[in-house]
Amino acid sequence: MTQDELKALVGKAAIEYVEDGSIVGVGTGSTVNYFIDELAKIKQTIKGAVSSSEASTERLKSHGIEVFELNEVDRIPVYVDGADESNHLLELIKGGGGALTREKIIAAVAERFICIADESKLVRRLGEFPLPVEVIPMARSYVAREIVKLGGDPVYRTGFVTDNGNVILDVHSLEINEPIKLERILNNIVGVVTNGLFAERAADVLLLGKQDTVETITR
Numbered sequence: 001m002t003q004d005e006l007k008a009l010v011g012k013a014a015i016e017y018v019e020d021g022s023i024v025g026v027g028t029g030s031t032v033n034y035f036i037d038e039l040a041k042i043k044q045t046i047k048g049a050v051s052s053s054e055a056s057t058e059r060l061k062s063h064g065i066e067v068f069e070l071n072e073v074d075r076i077p078v079y080v081d082g083a084d085e086s087n088h089l090l091e092l093i094k095g096g097g098g099a100l101t102r103e104k105i106i107a108a109v110a111e112r113f114i115c116i117a118d119e120s121k122l123v124r125r126l127g128e129f130p131l132p133v134e135v136i137p138m139a140r141s142y143v144a145r146e147i148v149k150l151g152g153d154p155v156y157r158t159g160f161v162t163d164n165g166n167v168i169l170d171v172h173s174l175e176i177n178e179p180i181k182l183e184r185i186l187n188n189i190v191g192v193v194t195n196g197l198f199a200e201r202a203a204d205v206l207l208l209g210k211q212d213t214v215e216t217i218t219r
């Protein structure tokens, strides 16, 4: 199976976790796009969605799925999102698509976080994929210098602005031995909105697309 076929497979598998009559938390990315397309097929059974990006909102609406503001919603039983990397503890690197902050907010609210990914995303140790950090624009150089002190090599994602009007530094060469600790340290730098480590709030379930099958990994 191709990588796209594996993404489609896990996008479909995640539908099983959607509760009838609920508002579904929806992530961002090419894997989630398959999930959105599957969600459209059962849209009569759900109340609607909360979306983590303008791109996902547009796709949800194009299917006629109602999109609610997070502030209007008191309960999100399930959040479905992709990842750039996952380790075996279901700690993730996210934000390749730049939607990490809204994704992290919805993941925090959700009762269950279902991560969907093809098998290439499962790694022994996080950090091969450069870690995205969302930064308030005026703090970009300061934050970059602080990250260098931590041993990282930050690269400004030129020409990209997040849905929140901020910029992204993609941090290479970080040794991520203690994801929770590093997540906190990075978030403590003034000017950082958040970083793409999802370790304090890791996924609860990883649906991993492998050749012809979906492996379910839980914490």
Ligand SMILES: O=C(CO)[C@H](O)[C@H](O)COP(=O)(O)O
Binding pocket: 027, 028, 029, 030, 031, 032, 081, 082, 083, 084, 093, 094, 095, 096, 097, 098, 099, 100, 103
């Ligand atoms: O975190 C994300 C967006 O901010 C995505 O979930 C992550 O980049 C994976 O994307 P894809 O499913 O396209 O591989």
